[in-house]
Amino acid sequence: MHNLDGYSIKDYGEMVTDPVRTRAFVTALTQAITPDSVILEIGTGTGFFALLACKLGAKKVYAVEPDNAIEVGKLCARDNPDTDKITWIQGLSTEITLPEKVDIVIGDLHGTLPFYNFNLLSMRDAVARHLKPGGMILPSRDKLHAAPIESPEDYTTIDQPWAQDVYGLDLRAGRRFLVNSWWRRPVTKTVKFLSVAQCLGEIDYANITSPNLDGECDWPITSDGVVHGLSLWFDSDIGPHASYSNAPDLPGLVYGNAFFPLETPVRVKSGERLVFKFSAKLIGEEYVYTWTSEHIDETGKTLARFMQSTFHGRPISRKKLEFASPDFMPVISDEGILALHVLQAASEKASVGEIADRLMSKLPAHFNDREQALAAVQKILQKYQTK
Numbered sequence: 001m002h003n004l005d006g007y008s009i010k011d012y013g014e015m016v017t018d019p020v021r022t023r024a025f026v027t028a029l030t031q032a033i034t035p036d037s038v039i040l041e042i043g044t045g046t047g048f049f050a051l052l053a054c055k056l057g058a059k060k061v062y063a064v065e066p067d068n069a070i071e072v073g074k075l076c077a078r079d080n081p082d083t084d085k086i087t088w089i090q091g092l093s094t095e096i097t098l099p100e101k102v103d104i105v106i107g108d109l110h111g112t113l114p115f116y117n118f119n120l121l122s123m124r125d126a127v128a129r130h131l132k133p134g135g136m137i138l139p140s141r142d143k144l145h146a147a148p149i150e151s152p153e154d155y156t157t158i159d160q161p162w163a164q165d166v167y168g169l170d171l172r173a174g175r176r177f178l179v180n181s182w183w184r185r186p187v188t189k190t191v192k193f194l195s196v197a198q199c200l201g202e203i204d205y206a207n208i209t210s211p212n213l214d215g216e217c218d219w220p221i222t223s224d225g226v227v228h229g230l231s232l233w234f235d236s237d238i239g240p241h242a243s244y245s246n247a248p249d250l251p252g253l254v255y256g257n258a259f260f261p262l263e264t265p266v267r268v269k270s271g272e273r274l275v276f277k278f279s280a281k282l283i284g285e286e287y288v289y290t291w292t293s294e295h296i297d298e299t300g301k302t303l304a305r306f307m308q309s310t311f312h313g314r315p316i317s318r319k320k321l322e323f324a325s326p327d328f329m330p331v332i333s334d335e336g337i338l339a340l341h342v343l344q345a346a347s348e349k350a351s352v353g354e355i356a357d358r359l360m361s362k363l364p365a366h367f368n369d370r371e372q373a374l375a376a377v378q379k380i381l382q383k384y385q386t387k
């Protein structure tokens with residue numbers, strides 16, 4: 001089964017116990033649910049909001065989650081009244097068909113930023129295929145905000161390991177990957193804003209036209225200091241009277257907030273400007289973030305300009321580049337050959353035991369005993385069999 005985010009049960013528990021986040025969703029659900037409500041929860045995790053929807057009197061709940069965490073929800077359902085209204089579906093909301101359209105779609109698919117995996121596409125699909133016309137989607141709107149910050153602590157992640165003298169070694173070549181990366185700031189770190197936050201763009205969940213976002217901020221510097229980077233966060237309207245924000249100057253939420261470094265920290269003075277352009281683009285299965293920053297003095301002269309992108313944030317392996325060429329002739333690994341035999345036998349409707357026996361006769365050098373062959377077969381089938 002898909003494991004999009006790889007959350008542990010501990011992580012799901014921390015989401016539920018985040019008082020600000022969970023309270024906002026509880027408030028919105030309490031206001032929205034009526035005895036006629038049919039609800040879809042996208043990404044139910046361990047089922048908390050689905051169980052809550054039953055408690056609040058919903059008529060029917062579809063709880064969808066690809067992760068095995070959904071089993072925890074089913075177990076908890078046994079200990080709570082009225083939870084037989086829940087249909088648990090292990091899978092992706094984008095790949096299922098429901099027997100009816102729903103009144104409310106709820107899904108907290110946020111990461112540190114609203115862009116996370118296919119979350120915006122999932123919400124768009126839910127509105128198009130699962131939600132009744134005029135139905136409600138929770139969250140309803142995110143506003144992406146940014147501010148230039150002084151945060152030497154964040155910059156030590158770049159400067160300390162990738163420096164000229166690290167135990168006598170020059171490691172500066174690694175620096176370029178870090179300055180083209182962003183990271184989640186732990187909520188405990190302090191931060192100094194060097195200008196007032198501005199909005200980079202909005203996501204209206206009922207009307208998502210694209211998973212991408214482009215935005216621009218033009219900040220008048222309001223305090224002297226050193227800009228180490230930009231902090232990005234979202235203010236989320238969950239329902240009409242329920243909202244929260246993971247801004248770095250507010251009590252920390254489970255999401256943390258994002259830090260996008262400048263290529264080099266810049267010393268700024270009141271009266272100067274920092275112009276920031278930001279783009280989030282879903283390319284294949286991943287978001288690529290690109291950000292340009294221009295430091296401009298009182299007279300309009302550019303003092304520094306940086307263009308950074310997560311596209312340059314990871315080293316590229318020469319081997320993988322070769323592999324991208326259509327002329328490249330692949331050689332299948334031992335593991336691949338094993339998978340080939342297992343899948344071939346499975347497609348011929350052999351049982352797990354029969355597949356293991358066939359493997360042992362075809363690849364005798366691979367296994368010490370039948371137990372080992374069975375384990376190898378199960379590992380491969382776990383990945384490819386229909387759940």
Ligand SMILES: C[S@@+](CC[C@H](N)C(=O)[O-])C[C@H]1O[C@@H](n2cnc3c(N)ncnc32)[C@H](O)[C@@H]1O
Binds near residue numbers: 003012042047067093
């Ligand atoms: C942030 S967790 C939220 C868990 C729980 N609903 C909560 O709010 O406490 C997001 C979950 O959404 C799931 N998810 C992401 N996209 C999904 C989709 N299209 N369909 C179903 N689940 C999805 C992930 O596997 C993950 O478990």
